[in-house]
Amino acid sequence: MVVGDVTTSTDVLVIGAGPGGYVAAIRAAQLDLDVTLVEKGAYGGACLNRGCIPSKALLNASKLAAEAGNAEELGIYADPTVALDEMMDWKDGVVDQLTSGIEQLCTAAGVNLLQGTAEFADENKIRIVHQGDGQGSESLKFEYCIIATGSRPIEIPGFDYGDEYIVSSTGALTLETVPDELAIVGAGYIGMELATVYSRLGSDVTVVEMLEQALPSYEQDIASVVRQRAENLGVDFHFGYTADSWAESGDEAVLTAVPADGAAHDSDIELTADRILVAVGRRPVTDTLSIDAAGVETSSQGFIPTDSRCRTNKEHIFAVGDVAGEPMLAHKGSKEGEVAAEVIAGEPAAVDYQALPAAVFTEPEIGTVGLTATEAANEGITPVTGTFQFQASGRALTANRTDGFVRIVAAKETERVIGAQIVGPEASELIAEIAAMIEMGAKLQDIGSTVHTHPTLSESIMEAAQNARGKAIHRHT
Amino acid sequence: MVREFELPDVGEGVAEGELLRWRVAPGDAVSEDQPVAEVETDKAVVDVPSPVDGVVEELRATEGEVVPVGDVIIVFRVEGENESDETAVTPPDDATSESGSQTDDEATPQPTGDAPSDPAVTQSVQVPAPPSVRRLARELGVDISSIADSSSGRITESDIRAYASESSTQERSNQQTAAAGQRDQQSAPAQSVSSAQMQETADRETTVAVPKTRHIAAEEGIDLNTVPTDERKDGEPFVTLETVREYAEAHQQAQKTDREAVARRAATDEPARPESRKPYTGIRQTIGSAMTESKYTAPHVTHQDEVDVTALVDARSALKQAAEEHDIRLTYLPFVMKACAAALQENPQINVSLDEANEEIVEKQYYNIGIATATDDGLLVPVVEDVDTKGLLEVAAETYEKTQKARERSLSPEEMRGGTFTISNIGGIGGEYGTPIINQPESAILALGEIKKKPRVVERDGEETIEPRHVMTLSLSFDHRVLDGADAAQFTNAVQKYLRNPNLLLLE
Numbered sequence: 014m015v016v017g018d019v020t021t022s023t024d025v026l027v028i029g030a031g032p033g034g035y036v037a038a039i040r041a042a043q044l045d046l047d048v049t050l051v052e053k054g055a056y057g058g059a060c061l062n063r064g065c066i067p068s069k070a071l072l073n074a075s076k077l078a079a080e081a082g083n084a085e086e087l088g089i090y091a092d093p094t095v096a097l098d099e100m101m102d103w104k105d106g107v108v109d110q111l112t113s114g115i116e117q118l119c120t121a122a123g124v125n126l127l128q129g130t131a132e133f134a135d136e137n138k139i140r141i142v143h144q145g146d147g148q149g150s151e152s153l154k155f156e157y158c159i160i161a162t163g164s165r166p167i168e169i170p171g172f173d174y175g176d177e178y179i180v181s182s183t184g185a186l187t188l189e190t191v192p193d194e195l196a197i198v199g200a201g202y203i204g205m206e207l208a209t210v211y212s213r214l215g216s217d218v219t220v221v222e223m224l225e226q227a228l229p230s231y232e233q234d235i236a237s238v239v240r241q242r243a244e245n246l247g248v249d250f251h252f253g254y255t256a257d258s259w260a261e262s263g264d265e266a267v268l269t270a271v272p273a274d275g276a277a278h279d280s281d282i283e284l285t286a287d288r289i290l291v292a293v294g295r296r297p298v299t300d301t302l303s304i305d306a307a308g309v310e311t312s313s314q315g316f317i318p319t320d321s322r323c324r325t326n327k328e329h330i331f332a333v334g335d336v337a338g339e340p341m342l343a344h345k346g347s348k349e350g351e352v353a354a355e356v357i358a359g360e361p362a363a364v365d366y367q368a369l370p371a372a373v374f375t376e377p378e379i380g381t382v383g384l385t386a387t388e389a390a391n392e393g394i395t396p397v398t399g400t401f402q403f404q405a406s407g408r409a410l411t412a413n414r415t416d417g418f419v420r421i422v423a424a425k426e427t428e429r430v431i432g433a434q435i436v437g438p439e440a441s442e443l444i445a446e447i448a449a450m451i452e453m454g455a456k457l458q459d460i461g462s463t464v465h466t467h468p469t470l471s472e473s474i475m476e477a478a479q480n481a482r483g484k485a486i487h488r489h490t
Numbered sequence: 491m492v493r494e495f496e497l498p499d500v501g502e503g504v505a506e507g508e509l510l511r512w513r514v515a516p517g518d519a520v521s522e523d524q525p526v527a528e529v530e531t532d533k534a535v536v537d538v539p540s541p542v543d544g545v546v547e548e549l550r551a552t553e554g555e556v557v558p559v560g561d562v563i564i565v566f567r568v569e570g571e572n573e574s575d576e577t578a579v580t581p582p583d584d585a586t587s588e589s590g591s592q593t594d595d596e597a598t599p600q601p602t603g604d605a606p607s608d609p610a611v612t613q614s615v616q617v618p619a620p621p622s623v624r625r626l627a628r629e630l631g632v633d634i635s636s637i638a639d640s641s642s643g644r645i646t647e648s649d650i651r652a653y654a655s656e657s658s659t660q661e662r663s664n665q666q667t668a669a670a671g672q673r674d675q676q677s678a679p680a681q682s683v684s685s686a687q688m689q690e691t692a693d694r695e696t697t698v699a700v701p702k703t704r705h706i707a708a709e710e711g712i713d714l715n716t717v718p719t720d721e722r723k724d725g726e727p728f729v730t731l732e733t734v735r736e737y738a739e740a741h742q743q744a745q746k747t748d749r750e751a752v753a754r755r756a757a758t759d760e761p762a763r764p765e766s767r768k769p770y771t772g773i774r775q776t777i778g779s780a781m782t783e784s785k786y787t788a789p790h791v792t793h794q795d796e797v798d799v800t801a802l803v804d805a806r807s808a809l810k811q812a813a814e815e816h817d818i819r820l821t822y823l824p825f826v827m828k829a830c831a832a833a834l835q836e837n838p839q840i841n842v843s844l845d846e847a848n849e850e851i852v853e854k855q856y857y858n859i860g861i862a863t864a865t866d867d868g869l870l871v872p873v874v875e876d877v878d879t880k881g882l883l884e885v886a887a888e889t890y891e892k893t894q895k896a897r898e899r900s901l902s903p904e905e906m907r908g909g910t911f912t913i914s915n916i917g918g919i920g921g922e923y924g925t926p927i928i929n930q931p932e933s934a935i936l937a938l939g940e941i942k943k944k945p946r947v948v949e950r951d952g953e954e955t956i957e958p959r960h961v962m963t964l965s966l967s968f969d970h971r972v973l974d975g976a977d978a979a980q981f982t983n984a985v986q987k988y989l990r991n992p993n994l995l996l997l998e
Contacts, residue, residue, distance in 0.1 A: 047847075361628035367617070431616060452619035454644040 021050040025357055026139060026155035027124075028131045028302070031058020033334025033346030034161030035115050037354045042122040044358035049125040049153060051141055055117070057112040058163050059335075062341040063183040068203075070104040071186065071210045079213035079246070089412060094224065095214055097191050104186075133307035140462050155286075157329045157357045160309070160317060162302060163352060164295035164335035169198070171258050172291050178266035182207065185290045192216050193426045196268045198256040200227040202373040203471035204292040205239060209376050212246040218337040219255055219284050223273045227375065232385055235436045238417050241350060247374070251282060259289055277325075297336040314340075320364045323353040331357070333348060342371055368432065370448040372441035377416045380444030383432030384453050386422050395425040399457070399481025400471045405439040408468040414434065414438040418478040421457070428456040428482070439470050446474055457482050493549055493561045494655070494683075497529065498538070508772045510535060511550045518546045526564060530772050535899045544568040550655070556771055562655050570857060630654035634930040663765060689728045698726040703734055710738040742945055758904035780959045784930045788844075788969035792925045795977035796963045797986040799941055803960045805992040811882060822962075823861065826985075828995050830937040831857040831877040833984035834911060840981045841910050843931035844972050860909035861889055863921075870896040871929055873909040882995070922963045933972050936985070940962030942956075953998065961987070968984055 018425045027038040038050040055062045060285050081091045085467035117128055129141035134152060164179040168174060174181045182203045192215045197204045199221035212218045220227070220243075225249065227243070228236040240250065254270035261267075268284045297315045310326045311317050316339075319331035325332050331353040334346025348364065353461060355362035368383035389396040400420045403409040417437025423430050432449040452458055460478035465471050479485040480483070495506060506528035514526045525537035544566035551563045589900045592657040596911050606888045611771070617624065617634050627634040627650045637645055637653055697714040699707070708728075709715050714729055717737045721728040770778070804826055813820035834857050843852045857878040860871040872892035877885055895901045910928040914937040939962055946959040966987065 360627065363628055365624055365628075366621070425616075453620045 014045065019152070021046050021127065022154040024459075025049070025159065025354070026153060026156070027161060028139070029058060029125075029161035029163055029334075030056045030115065030119070031163045031346065032060045032333060032343040033159060033163070033350040034058065035119060035350075036347040037071050037159045037161060037326070037331075037333060037350030038119055039122045039349050040354035041357060042119075042124045043050065044272040044354060044360070046358060047183070048123070048355075049155075050119060050128060051129060051139075051153075053128070053130040055112050055116045056162075057228045061111050061115070062107055062210045062407045063186060064273045065343055067186040068109055068182075068210070068259055069374055070099065070107050072206060074100045074103065075210045075213035076376070077228075080448055092395075095191065097214070098189060099191070100124075101187065125480060127151075128338075130301060133305075133309075133377065134303075135309045137328070143235045159323075159350070159353045159357075160299075160302070160304075160325075160330065160332040160336055161334050161346065162298040163346075164297050164334050164341055166291070167294045167296050169256065169291060169293055172198070172256065173288065174291070176408060178261070178286070180290050182290070182292050185211075185288075185292075186287045188288070194219070194284075195219065195284045195288050195290060196266075196284045197290045197292060198254075198268075198284035199294070200224075200250065200293040201230070201294065201377070202228060202294060204228070204290070205243065205375045206373065207290060207292065208243055208248050209246070209374075210241065213376075216273055217247065217249075219251065219286070221251045221254045221270045221282075222254045222267070225252045226245075227252075228375075228379070231379060232387075233374075233432060234382075235379055235434055238367070238377065238436045239373075239379065242304050242376050242416060244283060247430065256289075256291070257281070275293055275321070290374075297338075299336060301442055319349075321416070323349050323364060323366060324356070331352070340369065340371060344367065345369055368448060368451045368453065370444045372444060377414065377437045378435075378440040380435040380440035380442075381433070382444050382448045384422055384429075385432060385434060389424070389431055390411050394431065394489045396431070397428075397457075398422050398426040399477045399479065399483050399485070401477040401480055401485070401487075402434040403470070403473060403477075405487050406468075406470060406473050408470050408472070409438055411468070412438060419443070421460070421474070421481055423481055425459045428458065430455050430457060430460065430478070433474075433477075437473075443471055446471060491568055493544065493566045493568050494541055495541055495564045495566060496560050496565045497557050498559065506537070506556050506940050508556050509553055509563065511551055511553055512538075514546045514549075516546050516548060520544060520546060520566070530899075536564075540566070542566050542568050545632065561732065586705055614767075618643065620752075623647050623650060629683065629815050632657065635957060643860065644828075671738065694727055696726055697840075698728045699730075701736075701842065703729060703731045703969050706731060707734050707859075710734070710741075712738050712741065748840050770863055773870070775908075776799065777868045780930070781927050788928050788933075790925065790928065790967050790972045791975065791978070792923075792965050792967045793975065793982055794923050794963065794965050795982050795986065796939075796961050797989050798946060798959050799962045799989050800960045802989050802992045804839075809882075816883060816887075818883050818887050819890060820883075820886050822938075823913070824889055825992055825995065826878050826913060826936075826989065827859050827861075827885055827889065828882060829985050829992075830859060830911060830913060830936060830986035832988055835878060835980055836979065836984045837977065837981040839973060839977050840934050840968070842933050842972055843910075844933065844969065845931075853908045856910065858908050858910045860906075860912035860932075861913055862914035862929070863893045863924075865899065867899065870901060870906065871909065871912060872896050872901055872905050875908065911935070923965050926967045927966060928969055934966060934968040934978070934981070938965070939963040939965070 020069070025038075025041045027034045027048060027050045030038070030050055034050060034052075038048050042048045043115050060066060063089055078093045078095050080347050081089070081093045084091065112470055116126065127141055129143045129150070132261065133141045134140050136367060138154050139158070140150050140152050163184040166174070172179050174184065183240065188295065191211065193216065195211050195216040195218045197208055197218060197220045200220050204220060204222075205228060207216045208220055212414045217269050223445065226233060227240040244250070253273045255273050255473045257271045259268045265285045265287060266289055268286060268289050269281055270284070271281050272279065297317070299311050299315045299317060307330060308327055309317060309330055309332075318336055319325055319332050319337045323331045323333050323337065331368065333349035333353050335341040337349060348366065350363045352364050370382040373379040375412065384392070384394070384396075387398040399422055400418050401419045404415045406415070415439070417435070417440070419437070420434045421430060422432035430450050432451070433444065435443050457478045461475055461482060461484065463475065465475045476485050477488055508788040510528040510530050512527050514520055517782070520526060520540040520543065521543050523539045525539045527538040529538050546564060547567045548565040549563070550565065551557050551561070557563055562875050619627070619634060624634055626647055630650060632650050632654050634645065634650070637649055696714045697717070699714055704714065704889055707717070712734060717733055719727050719729045719733055721730065802822065806820060806822060806825065809818050838853055841854050841857065843854070844863050845852050846874070856876060857874045858873050859877045860873045863870050863872060872895065874888050874892060876883060880888070892901065892905060897904070909929065909932060911932055912935045914926045914935060916924055916937055920940050922939045924937045924939075928935050941960050941962045943958045944961040946957050946961065948955055948957045948959065964982055966978050966982050
């Protein structure tokens, strides 16, 4: 203990006030536990401050601008002017509203809030270092701890986020001006979402991706719908290249990318850009925690392995959210936060969802849940799929957004729905219906026989389910 | 239809109760509110009333069994309700046979907060059951995947409940068998049964089984060719997963029995010592944990003193006759209670409890005195409320009534709550000093020694003589977190003052 530390105690210490941590803290407090929540930055974590919320705010704003400017087909002629600083202000307002809401929710639930960086002193004590000179530190004993420290963007060697031209996803959400030329390293979902935002706002966007596909964790037919739309927006792709170095040239940066395997491409490429966005993934934040002092094990990538009760190798220490492993999704973290709190309170909770939905907010959106046909086959399940193209959807036509499709995957033998992939308008919303159906153990017929509102996009799900059974009315070939 | 009845929370927040006695038997007609069972909870024996008019179909617990609140203890058949509902509580056949052959591990309800197994966080969709049903399965300690194996359709809430009750019946019978085994061992250690006798094994050359069964068998270290079976498939002996699990369990049990037999033989060098065992449950266990908790949370200090109660002895004999005319047996205890109430009023620092959670010391302005009462089952502490405002006879009558109820085990939990100070009257049995353990959350407890005649120096009109006097000892244990020695001494002095001169109590 540091001399001058004041030691207090709490039943449950939650480290990190992101969507995993604050949910865990509130639920634990609801269950009458004495809860302390430590946050070193702003409440809401990456999701609210540097991820989901600001990026979706900008996606929506940029979409409005782009659609207004590209609606000649509908007989609309407009030339919107984007004031990025005002757009950012509006986005910041949304973020502020949500983060202060979280603080209020925590306070109302009776959670003690502490600002500072947490470091384990031993397996039952933590030191909280307050920021700023002379702010000192305090120590806190805990019965249980929930680690919810989240993740941060991975840096690649030679591309330091402190440098003028290099930005992380965080930086890309706070730019003051729209870059004329934006180079993006990485065509994962973060790179693709930000490519969408800035190309709509008027940037010349070039994406460099090490693999031969955009959105490499998605099936190719889905990724290609998104890639084609991005290309229509003016995004250039260089697949099979890795970012090697960059140099300042005049008032621009020059990014040098080299062939990833040397075979597919035989020459380096050079790209000039106002900004280089590095979006090659995120890594868990476990290195600042002195986690060894608590005896909590981490994997070679820094993740904290947990069981279905969100327990680490230490019975009384839990980990939730990004820090507890892939996939890094806010809603996964929140669910785990609830489970950890309930387990601590002695309830029979467990992380046992049947399928985890995920969404990418590109143009068009992607929504996925459960297994793909390939994954099902790998698990020994014979799959049957049913697809419905949005081109055949009356609602999609009226919205002038007909890219993409709904695909439902079921087990052939039982016709139980086991997964779905949607790429198209409102895919992020539509996927929820199938997630619910999977959790409820629905069969294809259950979806196909459920009356869906007309005219809506959700009818496409009904059609896809019927198609899988060979009974689609609006079969699109 | 049949109606399952779960053991309700018979006290306030009790988790389990010992089923002392059934008052009904299968086939008995019962009416609503008629007591069907006696259940002993932490501190009281409570009648459990029937919730319905009907006929007892099945008793699901045995006398002497400790039943968790929420477990089904009795099944009624109720006339006139919709018969088709019956399926709701009747497990499907395949689920029954499946659950009947589960290994112990799977059938044992897990303590809350501990899953039967860790379902992997996976995208793979295996169990056709909605989230609420899966949660129920965890609550009841049911391994849902073992039901999934036997069910092609969606698993419902009633499947889980049926499976759980089936499992707990199975588990009970296992426990009873185990208990019987233990008794046998104690009475006749030589009669151990070897694994060969316990378990029939087969010896085949080929055995048909599905891959999962083979996998489990390999994990358990079982040679499928040794597993007995009557089933056949394609003309070959066929072994199911259940059979393997049963066999593995029996195998383990047999090994355990063998080990124990070896251990016993090793131990037989020592002569058998006559001893018997009885369960450490119910009130005894509750007292045990309360005492342990109190002893190890509150630093106990015992302040000891003695008091000349000759005047009290006289006063009591004088009043005894009068009390008896009111049908009240006047003992010394009511005097001590009144003395304590008066002394507590003078020393409010004693009449406190420590609220650790809120970091506050709670000073109570009411004087409810608990009387530690020895019963056949252990110590119970009925509480006489507002001793300060009640007359001596009233206190006497109420104390008598409550201690009597304690001995008869008919005290309600409410009658044992809300005390602010406790008196332990060991003097009735004998002894001088003791170290009573504080009845938390109170902060002090007074133990009374026997009133004995002892020689004492008496000063009268400036002249000192040695006289035989009635002397009682006082042992006051106090919680040194909130009280100090001086507080204890002051309080004890005040009690002494009233006991030495009981006339002062008239002023109270």
